[in-house]
Amino acid sequence: MSADSETPASRVPDTPSAFEQYRIPLGLVVLVLFLRPVVSSDLLLGFEAIANRMLIIMLFVAAFNLLFGFTGLLSFGHAMFFGFGVYVPAIVVLNGLGGLAPGGSVTFFAGVALALLSVGVFSYLLALLIVGKGEIYFALLTLAVSQAIYFIALRDPWGLTGGSNGLTRGTLPEFVEQTRGQITIQAFGASVDWYWVVAVVFLLAMSGLWQVVRSPFGRTLIAIRDNEQLARAMGIDTTRYKVWSLTFSGLLSAMAGVLLEINNSGAAIENLGVLTSGDTVLMAVLGGINYFFGPITGAFTWLFVEDFLTDFEVWHIPTTELAIVSVDLGPALQFWQFFLGALFVVVVLTSPEEGIWGYVRTLGAGVKRRLEER
Amino acid sequence: MSDEVTTGRTDRPASVEPETDPQSAALGVENLTRTFGEVVAVDGASLALESGELRAVIGPNGAGKTTLFNCVMGTLDPTAGSVYLDGRDITDAPEQRRPHLGMARSFQSNQLFAEQTVFENVRLVVQTARRGAFSMDLFRSHYDVGRDRAAEIAETVGLGSQLESAAKNLPHGDQRRLGIAMALATDPEVLLLDEPTSGMSPGATTQTAQLIEDIRDDRGLTVVLVEHDMDVVLSVSDRISVLDRGRVIATGPPEEVQGDRTVQDAYLGGMREEL
Amino acid sequence: MSDATPGVVGRTQRRLSALSPATGVGVALAVVLLGNAAVQETGLFIDQAIGGLVYGMILVMVSLGLALVLGLMGVVNFAHGALFMLGGYFTFTVMESYGLPFLGALVVAPLLVGVVGIAMEVVVLRRLYGSNPIIGLLATFGLTLMVEEAARFVWGASGLQPSKPGYLTGGTDLVVTQVGTYRLFTVFVSALSVVAVYYLITNTDFGLSVRAGVQDGEMTEFVGVNLPVRFTAMFFLGSVIAGLGGALRVVEFGVDPGTAEEFVILAFVVVVIGGVGSLFGSVVAGLLVGWAQFLVPVVLSSLAVVTGISALEIQGVGRLIPFLVMIVVLLVRPRGLFGEEGLLE
Numbered sequence: 001m002s003a004d005s006e007t008p009a010s011r012v013p014d015t016p017s018a019f020e021q022y023r024i025p026l027g028l029v030v031l032v033l034f035l036r037p038v039v040s041s042d043l044l045l046g047f048e049a050i051a052n053r054m055l056i057i058m059l060f061v062a063a064f065n066l067l068f069g070f071t072g073l074l075s076f077g078h079a080m081f082f083g084f085g086v087y088v089p090a091i092v093v094l095n096g097l098g099g100l101a102p103g104g105s106v107t108f109f110a111g112v113a114l115a116l117l118s119v120g121v122f123s124y125l126l127a128l129l130i131v132g133k134g135e136i137y138f139a140l141l142t143l144a145v146s147q148a149i150y151f152i153a154l155r156d157p158w159g160l161t162g163g164s165n166g167l168t169r170g171t172l173p174e175f176v177e178q179t180r181g182q183i184t185i186q187a188f189g190a191s192v193d194w195y196w197v198v199a200v201v202f203l204l205a206m207s208g209l210w211q212v213v214r215s216p217f218g219r220t221l222i223a224i225r226d227n228e229q230l231a232r233a234m235g236i237d238t239t240r241y242k243v244w245s246l247t248f249s250g251l252l253s254a255m256a257g258v259l260l261e262i263n264n265s266g267a268a269i270e271n272l273g274v275l276t277s278g279d280t281v282l283m284a285v286l287g288g289i290n291y292f293f294g295p296i297t298g299a300f301t302w303l304f305v306e307d308f309l310t311d312f313e314v315w316h317i318p319t320t321e322l323a324i325v326s327v328d329l330g331p332a333l334q335f336w337q338f339f340l341g342a343l344f345v346v347v348v349l350t351s352p353e354e355g356i357w358g359y360v361r362t363l364g365a366g367v368k369r370r371l372e373e374r
Numbered sequence: 375m376s377d378e379v380t381t382g383r384t385d386r387p388a389s390v391e392p393e394t395d396p397q398s399a400a401l402g403v404e405n406l407t408r409t410f411g412e413v414v415a416v417d418g419a420s421l422a423l424e425s426g427e428l429r430a431v432i433g434p435n436g437a438g439k440t441t442l443f444n445c446v447m448g449t450l451d452p453t454a455g456s457v458y459l460d461g462r463d464i465t466d467a468p469e470q471r472r473p474h475l476g477m478a479r480s481f482q483s484n485q486l487f488a489e490q491t492v493f494e495n496v497r498l499v500v501q502t503a504r505r506g507a508f509s510m511d512l513f514r515s516h517y518d519v520g521r522d523r524a525a526e527i528a529e530t531v532g533l534g535s536q537l538e539s540a541a542k543n544l545p546h547g548d549q550r551r552l553g554i555a556m557a558l559a560t561d562p563e564v565l566l567l568d569e570p571t572s573g574m575s576p577g578a579t580t581q582t583a584q585l586i587e588d589i590r591d592d593r594g595l596t597v598v599l600v601e602h603d604m605d606v607v608l609s610v611s612d613r614i615s616v617l618d619r620g621r622v623i624a625t626g627p628p629e630e631v632q633g634d635r636t637v638q639d640a641y642l643g644g645m646r647e648e649l
Numbered sequence: 650m651s652d653a654t655p656g657v658v659g660r661t662q663r664r665l666s667a668l669s670p671a672t673g674v675g676v677a678l679a680v681v682l683l684g685n686a687a688v689q690e691t692g693l694f695i696d697q698a699i700g701g702l703v704y705g706m707i708l709v710m711v712s713l714g715l716a717l718v719l720g721l722m723g724v725v726n727f728a729h730g731a732l733f734m735l736g737g738y739f740t741f742t743v744m745e746s747y748g749l750p751f752l753g754a755l756v757v758a759p760l761l762v763g764v765v766g767i768a769m770e771v772v773v774l775r776r777l778y779g780s781n782p783i784i785g786l787l788a789t790f791g792l793t794l795m796v797e798e799a800a801r802f803v804w805g806a807s808g809l810q811p812s813k814p815g816y817l818t819g820g821t822d823l824v825v826t827q828v829g830t831y832r833l834f835t836v837f838v839s840a841l842s843v844v845a846v847y848y849l850i851t852n853t854d855f856g857l858s859v860r861a862g863v864q865d866g867e868m869t870e871f872v873g874v875n876l877p878v879r880f881t882a883m884f885f886l887g888s889v890i891a892g893l894g895g896a897l898r899v900v901e902f903g904v905d906p907g908t909a910e911e912f913v914i915l916a917f918v919v920v921v922i923g924g925v926g927s928l929f930g931s932v933v934a935g936l937l938v939g940w941a942q943f944l945v946p947v948v949l950s951s952l953a954v955v956t957g958i959s960a961l962e963i964q965g966v967g968r969l970i971p972f973l974v975m976i977v978v979l980l981v982r983p984r985g986l987f988g989e990e991g992l993l994e
Contacts, residue, residue: 140975144975278794337794
């Protein structure tokens with residue numbers, strides 16, 4: 001630090017204003033407040049439960065993107081971490097744990113703790129083995145490991161996972177109440193709408209993720225993504241950073257899985273499947289992997305389109321006599337994945353890091369410039 | 375080393391052996407060899423730099439300069455031989471440890487965190503130098519770490535007015551300077567520069583040569599300079615080592631090496647005109 | 650064909666001798682375990698061995714095209730499984746809707762797949778040569794999704810299976826056990842096509858020019874080779890053989906939209922085990938994976954008989970095997986059995 005004593009006359013760029021610095025958490029709060037009213041309006045999807053699922057998947061895809069978008073490691077098997085979060089609490093609630101009775105609230109939280117602990121240890125050890133193997137091998141190895149886990153779960157070892165049927169009965173703790181598809185949480189004599197519980201967990205986990213990304217640790221991850229060779233030459237232990245990035249990503253994915261366990265009242269084998277992993281990649285890239293709000297945008301678009309277009313014909317059946325077009329359109333739009341797949345290919349071939357959110361930002365910047373010119 | 379013969383032209387090599395013991399030099403390389411399959415890129419090279427020395431390493435294309443450089447920096451593992459830093463054997467120290475031990479490099483090709491600003495490029499290295507090769511620094515904002523120091527270093531290399539530009543948008547010459555700034559940000563004792571002026575205009579080359587001298591004088595750094603531009607080499611270096619087919623064929627002060635017959639043979643006469 | 654044989658044998662020997670002593674121990678152990686299984690349950694063992702051979706040959710056929718594009722052009726073509734799947738669907742359609750006999754379908758369907766492959770190469774893959782392999786993986790993954798959805802649209806979501814021609818339905822007696830004639834037919838056709846493709850790439854001017862083009866594109870174009878066309882031709886070849894694999898499989902096991910992903914993942918496993926950049930490795934690894942998947946359950950159950958530990962008799966362990974083998978191979982020897990060092994690392 002010989003030069004530290006020199007005169008600090010040099011200009012240091014201004015730090016952004018508090019509003020600039022905290023606009024991401026603010027944006028998250030706005031998202032949580034408006035998501036449900038907006039998607040459940042009759043003009044759009046018209047039902048509320050989809051909002052719960054959206055928040056959960058957004059968290060999962062954002063966790064995935066910590067690894068892909070912010071560290072440069074493409075995992076093609078992220079469903080395994082997610083699935084851990086779904087299965088472990090479900091198994092524990094169903095069977096009890098040690099002296100804890102099946103179905104108990106304490107049992108559930110013990111299950112959650114066990115899920116996070118096991119995912120933490122598992123993803124850390126897995127990362128130690130595979131982060132040094134090169135990008136493509138990393139993708140293929142995560143795919144292979146998650147397939148191996150999928151087939152193990154499918155075999156229903158010791159009758160724990162329920163094989164291809166998954167776990168559907170007796171997997172909810174007693175504080176969860178379900179009436180006509182609506183979930184409420186009974187705690188301390190009060191009854192809370194499930195959406196707000198999801199929202200709070202979502203906000204906490206996403207704020208944690210945001211803090212990781214903006215911390216010196218997170219900036220180092222971005223540097224590794226941008227130029228790993230340079231990062232190493234500048235004294236960064238890239239392997240250890242990658243290992244912890246995968247571990248954090250695994251933990252947050254498992255958090256999302258825990259929420260889905262309650263939301264879907266149980267575990268399904270598809271939660272561990274290759275399609276779940278693949279959809280995660282698609283959503284992140286569609287949304288824009290370079291941005292914090294990219295995965296959120298991607299997950300929203302994906303789930304919105306899925307529901308909007310799959311329900312299209314159902315929605316139109318009463319009006320078929322009037323609107324003949326919808327009859328022709330319905331069956332084709334059922335295959336919405338074809339069109340999103342095409343959009344995805346275009347995004348990858350043109351601007352793989354920007355996605356929809358990058359496009360929105362560019363548009364926004366353009367509009368802002370126009371307004372300032374006036 | 376001052377008792378080396380310094381008379382003009384001579385037929386015998388200026389010096390083939392290291393002048394001092396590499397094991398106790400500021401930067402020492404001892405019998406370093408690196409092979410790629412059948413090809414021997416570096417063949418038993420030895421160097422010994424004194425503290426504060428500015429040493430140029432020159433040689434024809436394919437002489438093994440960059441391979442030697444990469445072996446010294448730990449980017450490549452040497453097949454045989456050792457590297458010493460201030461008397462310590464660092465041959466087995468992984469690449470990312472070396473900046474923390476006091477040696478840093480700039481790259482021949484522009485290696486930058488291209489999407490980030492000039493300021494963030496330097497700040498990140500300052501942060502790494504302060505926090506170590508790995509740090510679970512999760513609870514602060516990156517706005518709290520290393521900003522003053524980063525701005526100061528950028529100023530030193532003359533990039534003070536472009537802090538907010540994206541690194542990828544800088545002109546070529548400024549990118550090279552940013553590379554030097556990042557190496558400086560590790561707070562090194564030994565600095566290795568790989569062709570810092572390649573692809574620069576004559577004006578920018580002179581500026582960079584001046585910058586290298588200034589850095590050495592102000593900070594008392596030991597500098598290894600791999601360089602093609604003979605004007606730069608002759609004007610800034612204390613001593614020159616000539617590499618040919620992976621061997622150090624001569625080491626000595628500029629005028630002595632210039633007159634060395636072995637060196638002239640190595641450059642096949644073409645280079646003699648330039649010298 | 651016969652001139653090539655000594656070359657292939659010589660190269661095989663050289664490649665095998667390059668493997669480490671630990672591999673030798675592993676092979677010896679495998680021989681003991683297999684021998685035990687063969688003695689304990691001879692009939693079942695031969696059944697499974699032939700089943701593994703059939704499956705392994707199909708895997709080789711899917712993997713060859715993948716290995717070609719990956720080794721030569723550096724593109725990780727996730728969409729290759731979609732070509733295999735289309736081979737099955739096209740066979741079904743030309744047989745059931747157009748009444749083509751099976752042998753005819755076996756020619757027409759792979760060629761149709763080849764045409765789809767050309768379209769794929771020209772529209773998407775060509776843009777990916779030389780770019781970041783991750784981008785290639787993502788783009789072809791999207792492509793797979795599109796083909797799968799299109800297949801779901803055209804053929805529906807449930808499985809389809811054309812009827813087997815009469816002359817291939819029976820069994821053939823092999824002393825200790827009966828083997829389905831169709832299985833022997835599959836082995837015959839696939840072995841023939843794999844050898845042909847392998848020969849074409851390693852021993853003809855065509856294969857040589859493409860490989861030279863990868864090394865030094867400018868120079869090869871300079872001496873008058875039209876590289877883009879040859880790359881396309883190479884891709885066509887890979888597509889046709891994958892389509893043929895799909896055609897052979899559909900008659901026995903049917904096809905559904907999930908086939909694409911199932912088989913491309915297995916093909917990745919095969920290519921990675923065999924080693925990126927080595928066609929020979931893909932052939933060996935394909936057979937290895939096929940046999941491992943079918944024989945490990947027999948080995949385990951006969952081991953359970955010998956040792957008396959019934960826990961060894963794990964049901965349904967077969968599908969897990971390819972992934973376990975791949976994980977072990979990558980951790981012990983990242984470049985695969987016969988791969989070149991440094992590729993994609």
